[in-house]
């Protein structure tokens with residue numbers, strides 16, 4: 326049995342809501358620290374646009390610099406069987422990824438079979454809304470330094486040439502956000518099994534609003550945003566050699582409001598969309614007898 330299989334099968338209960346929420350809490354740290362790393366570089370908008378690198382286009386690749394980093398990284402990880410795990414989803418079209426090198430049984434099918442992949446939405450909000458916000462400080466510093474040297478031009482002020490470093494970190498951030506959002510499937514499977522009868526009527530007669538209301542836990546979200554701000558405030562601090570925090574807003578390592586807004590306006594809403602999408606397909610292929618049996622069972 327591979328480690329990955331053990332991780333899922335030896336865990337007390339892979340669908341325990343407390344366990345899932347503890348993983349979501351740990352991913353907050355991964356996402357904040359990855360954003361701190363990305364914030365060290367300027368926006369570098371050209372790495373998100375197609376056709377900006379002639380050397381790349383000459384290989385026949387039609388995507389952006391970041392699309393290329395995603396495809397090359399995910400191609401290697403696909404050979405290591407990363408995307409047979411129910412908590413891993415590629416940004417690259419799966420049909421363009423190689424088959425796993427490792428043979429043998431994959432991870433047990435904890436989730437109901439589904440093709441839900443929200444990565445296109447994640448990539449869009451990350452490159453259009455999050456990156457410009459998170460890299461604003463580094464971009465302003467770069468612009469001031471370039472103006473001082475008499476360098477002019479729009480993109481020039483947002484381009485520090487660190488295309489590889491920025492894209493490597495972008496891939497890390499995107500993978501962490503993707504894992505976090507797609508854990509919504511585990512949350513939904515857990516909530517569905519806990520009370521199938523509550524969900525089944527709104528799946529048989531599709532009702533997104535009713536399903537969204539059933540999975541939404543306002544108090545959990547409120548506490549999450551409170552905790553997130555505390556973490557980002559602390560992690561953003563620089564410390565003097567004597568260990569004292571440097572109380573200077575201009576040296577903060579991350580835009581704290583930007584991190585909170587990332588979760589409030591993008592990550593949480595998209596996680597809930599994945600939860601509802603998963604529930605809407607949860608009865609596919611089941612007979613009326615099987616559905617009735619589920620509806621009459623309290624804990625599936």
Ligand SMILES: C=C(O[C@@H]1C=C(C(=O)O)C=C[C@H]1O)C(=O)O
Nearest residue numbers: 512540541542543545546593596
């Ligand atoms: C993830 C859950 O489902 C919903 C989504 C949440 C989120 O994305 O942080 C938090 C609470 C719920 O509204 C949960 O119940 O823990």
